Amino acid sequence: MKTNVKIASAVFAVAAxxxxxxxxxxxxxxxxxxxxASVAASAPAASEPAAAAPKACExxxxxxxxxxxxxxxxxxxxxxxxxxxxxxxxxxxxQAETDYEPNIQAFVDQGCNxxxxxxxxxxxxxxxxxxxxxDIPFTIVDYAYGxxxxxxxxxxxxxxxxxxFNTDExxxxxxxxxxxxxxxxxxxxxxxxxxPPVTIFMDGFYFGxxxxxxxxxxxxxxxxxxxxxxxxxxxxxxxxxxxxxAFAQNLVDEGADIVMPVAGPVGLGSAAxxxxxxxxxxxxxxxxxxxxxxxxxxxxxxxxxVLKNMDVTTFNAIKAVIDGTFxxxxxxxxxxxxxxxxxxxxxxxxxxxxxxxxQMTALQVGIIDGSVSVKKG
Amino acid sequence: xxxxxMPMPRESYELTGKRTKELTxxxxxxxxxxxxxxxxxxxxxxxxxxxxxxxVSTFGLSTPDDAIQxxxxxxxxxxxxxxxxxxxxxxxxxxxxxxxxxxxxxxLGISFGVFAIALMVWAASGQEFSLxxxxxxxxxxxxxxxxxxxxxxxxxxxxxxxxxxxxxxxxGAFTGVVMGSLLGGWIGLLSATLTGGVLALLLAxxxxxxxxxxxxxxxxxxxxVLGLTSFLTxxxxxxxxxxxxxxxxxxxxxxxxxDIPIIGPMFFDQTIIVYGMFILIGSVTYLLFRTRWGLRxxxxxxxxxxxxxxxxxxxxxxxxxxxxxxxxxxxxxxWFTLGSVGRFDxxxxxxxxxxxxxxxxxxxxxxxxxxxxxxxxxxxESLQQKFALLNIPIPSEFLAMAPYLVTIVxxxxxxxxxxxxxxxxxxxxxx
Numbered sequence: 160m161k162t163n164v165k166i167a168s169a170v171f172a173v174a175a176x177x178x179x180x181x182x183x184x185x186x187x188x189x190x191x192x193x194x195x196a197s198v199a200a201s202a203p204a205a206s207e208p209a210a211a212a213p214k215a216c217e218x219x220x221x222x223x224x225x226x227x228x229x230x231x232x233x234x235x236x237x238x239x240x241x242x243x244x245x246x247x248x249x250x251x252x253x254q255a256e257t258d259y260e261p262n263i264q265a266f267v268d269q270g271c272n273x274x275x276x277x278x279x280x281x282x283x284x285x286x287x288x289x290x291x292x293x294d295i296p297f298t299i300v301d302y303a304y305g306x307x308x309x310x311x312x313x314x315x316x317x318x319x320x321x322x323x324f325n326t327d328e329x330x331x332x333x334x335x336x337x338x339x340x341x342x343x344x345x346x347x348x349x350x351x352x353x354x355p356p357v358t359i360f361m362d363g364f365y366f367g368x369x370x371x372x373x374x375x376x377x378x379x380x381x382x383x384x385x386x387x388x389x390x391x392x393x394x395x396x397x398x399x400x401x402x403x404x405a406f407a408q409n410l411v412d413e414g415a416d417i418v419m420p421v422a423g424p425v426g427l428g429s430a431a432x433x434x435x436x437x438x439x440x441x442x443x444x445x446x447x448x449x450x451x452x453x454x455x456x457x458x459x460x461x462x463x464x465v466l467k468n469m470d471v472t473t474f475n476a477i478k479a480v481i482d483g484t485f486x487x488x489x490x491x492x493x494x495x496x497x498x499x500x501x502x503x504x505x506x507x508x509x510x511x512x513x514x515x516x517x518q519m520t521a522l523q524v525g526i527i528d529g530s531v532s533v534k535k536g
Numbered sequence: 537x538x539x540x541x542m543p544m545p546r547e548s549y550e551l552t553g554k555r556t557k558e559l560t561x562x563x564x565x566x567x568x569x570x571x572x573x574x575x576x577x578x579x580x581x582x583x584x585x586x587x588x589x590x591x592v593s594t595f596g597l598s599t600p601d602d603a604i605q606x607x608x609x610x611x612x613x614x615x616x617x618x619x620x621x622x623x624x625x626x627x628x629x630x631x632x633x634x635x636x637x638x639x640x641x642x643x644l645g646i647s648f649g650v651f652a653i654a655l656m657v658w659a660a661s662g663q664e665f666s667l668x669x670x671x672x673x674x675x676x677x678x679x680x681x682x683x684x685x686x687x688x689x690x691x692x693x694x695x696x697x698x699x700x701x702x703x704x705x706x707x708g709a710f711t712g713v714v715m716g717s718l719l720g721g722w723i724g725l726l727s728a729t730l731t732g733g734v735l736a737l738l739l740a741x742x743x744x745x746x747x748x749x750x751x752x753x754x755x756x757x758x759x760x761v762l763g764l765t766s767f768l769t770x771x772x773x774x775x776x777x778x779x780x781x782x783x784x785x786x787x788x789x790x791x792x793x794x795d796i797p798i799i800g801p802m803f804f805d806q807t808i809i810v811y812g813m814f815i816l817i818g819s820v821t822y823l824l825f826r827t828r829w830g831l832r833x834x835x836x837x838x839x840x841x842x843x844x845x846x847x848x849x850x851x852x853x854x855x856x857x858x859x860x861x862x863x864x865x866x867x868x869x870x871w872f873t874l875g876s877v878g879r880f881d882x883x884x885x886x887x888x889x890x891x892x893x894x895x896x897x898x899x900x901x902x903x904x905x906x907x908x909x910x911x912x913x914x915x916x917e918s919l920q921q922k923f924a925l926l927n928i929p930i931p932s933e934f935l936a937m938a939p940y941l942v943t944i945v946x947x948x949x950x951x952x953x954x955x956x957x958x959x960x961x962x963x964x965x966x967x
Contacts, residue, residue, distance in 0.1 A: 223882060225774040252770065254882070349924075385927050392924040399886045400877040405673060409921045412599065412669030424881055431877040435786060456781050456879075 216271035220278035236473025259284035317487035327363030334367020347410030349392035351422030403428025433460035449502035464502035571632025578624035589613035589661035596666035678914025683868030684892020685906035690861030700757030702889025708869020716782030732866020747963035837957035
């Protein structure tokens with residue numbers, strides 16, 4: 160019996176270790192104990208002025224910094240700042256939505272000079288933390304704060320810079336391109352979770368296809384999203400690559416030959432399927448970053464990517480803090496200011512006819528000068 | 537409510553023998569309740585689905601690559617819904633007034649099948665969807681669930697509760713991809729299997745030798761593997777992406793059999809992991825119920841004391857069964873990486889191990905039963921996707937919940953009286 164008790168307590172100790180390992184807390188420990196080791200891209204050790212370097216701290220969403228898209232792209236803004244401005248870059252990955260608050264709090268306690276939160280889902284946690292720490296500058300990707308119902312601003316001290324992106328402008332171009340490239344007359348899309356930063360891609364994509372139909376008298380169908388009902392195909396997570404594969408397979412079975420997954424790393428599963436089927440059967444439109452570059456294993460299947468350049472906006476926010484010019488509010492990334500855009504076609508260049516390229520260029524001009532609306536076909 | 541209101545036909549007396557005589561008030565109540573549920577479902581089809589449909593519902597039965605092309609099946613939506621709803625009403629009324637006694641489970645299964653068809657007819661009204669691709673996806677998606685259930689069955693038949701299946705899946709998925717990237721898919725598959733075995737060895741040592749509470753060990757394995765793989769992903773795989781790029785086992789079509797319409801693509805044009813699942817389900821069924829090893833394993837799971845007194849080494853039997861079970865779990869983990877996307881991502885198994893546990897209970901600790909249960913879960917997962925695509929007016933969040941709802945209904949309601957091995961979860965101490 161005595162052994163039993165001993166073993167049981169040993170087991171609990173292991174369990175505690177395991178729990179720590181799966182929560183965000185381990186990463187905290189790592190980054191505080193060995194900042195240089197935990198962040199590969201932080202400023203080189205030699206030039207590190209130890210404690211004096213300002214800290215730029217990023218809390219990711221559950222996808223993780225290696226998602227080859229959304230979180231990774233924002234993190235690039237932080238590491239660029241580390242390289243160019245000499246700040247110390249620290250990152251905490253959220254493993255679950257319950258990690259948001261503790262992760263932000265950990266950074267507050269560490270005395271971060273700016274806290275970058277990545278993702279719409281962190282909106283509430285960021286607001287709470289920003290109001291509790293009115294002197295710390297925050298910047299959040301994919302969220303813009305307005306006023307409360309009683310007219311007071313949601314962020315009392317205006318210490319949060321919200322970054323929002325008119326991704327529908329770039330997705331509109333992608334939809335137009337897809338409609339002009341499809342051979343089956345059907346293109347598809349699916350999302351991670353039905354939230355505005357995801358569905359804005361799908362809206363733009365849908366209307367881009369409709370625009371192509373209107374311009375060229377075609378009848379290309381969009382599977383997986385209906386902007387009128389705001390309903391469509393969602394994996395309900397940003398993690399399961401197997402879902403990404405299955406959802407893309409589902410769309411292919413229904414006749415689509417171009418798919419735009421808007422679900423972070425889940426889309427890598429779709430790309431793996433496309434690589435297996437061959438690009439004649441399925442091409443993928445990447446999102447957030449140029450996935451031709453960030454997912455070299457599946458290079459041959461990306462028609463293009465809808466770029467959302469939060470690295471630039473995040474970098475600018477950090478730079479503003481260093482320069483002492485930081486101001487809260489909202490910054491909007493558009494096609495015009497380069498905050499959103501379409502990646503080069505790379506290997507797929509020959510797939511896109513010169514006429515279509517011409518149309519695309521004209522369309523881009525039209526969107527920027529406002530003569531083309533991306534909110535309708 | 538008395539016995540007289542439930543007249544028993546003579547045939548059912550003879551067919552079901554003793555059971556009918558013991559028909560209790562509880563059973564009568566159960567029959568009434570399930571009868572009402574079926575009548576309600578029938579009403580739902582008649583009053584909600586029928587007014588909402590028009591035209592025909594078209595189901596695709598062939599993919600463009602099939603050797604034998606079948607025409608799409610087009611059925612008039614409203615007409616077939618009337619028929620389906622009448623069948624449901626008939627079954628419900630019969631169950632309510634007479635009860636099906638011994639056949640109740642089968643009848644309920646058929647009824648829910650009929651309702652699922654009605655759902656599909658309603659969703660596809662005026663549209664077309666590829667039924668065959670949904671069935672293929674059903675088999676593929678139920679593979680990790682069925683293997684997870686099998687892993688649990690092997691352990692629990694010997695009397696060791698294994699709720700660490702999820703951890704074994706995740707561990708297998710991880711080592712599978714790393715070793716697969718380094719040394720090729722087959723070595724990856726082998727490593728995944730061995731990883732499951734090693735984790736199971738931990739379970740076995742703690743459960744059999746040290747007699748630790750088996751539920752706790754299972755939880756520890758799940759959390760430990762999740763933490764460890766997430767840590768290694770962040771620290772190793774991110775920096776060395778070449779370790780996270782394993783080859784994928786493509787579907788292998790079996791000649792001739794693979795060309796049979798419908799059944800061919802479902803069962804004979806899948807990856808080797810799916811074939812492995814079929815082989816394992818068959819062989820474990822044989823081993824458990826037809827061999828001396830199986831008899832001993834089951835004896836140890838039911839009454840270890842008796843088995844011990846007849847000279848069977850309880851510890852040895854349990855060690856072996858648990859390790860085999862773990863290896864099956866690790867093999868199942870390879871489905872997520874080597875059998876699907878060739879890449880590992882944190883927590884990518886997404887709770888399939890726990891669904892496998894439910895499939896094990898639903899299948900009454902029997903491999904074939906567990907496989908059928910897994911098919912139901914796989915079906916509801918793939919149905920959910922098709923529904924989202926058909927743009928039916930059910931929120932996608934609700935559809936995503938559906939498989940878990942099915943789990944609850946099935947485990948709590950339909951299964952009811954299945955019995956686990958008697959000594960399940962009890963450490964055995966030799967006197």
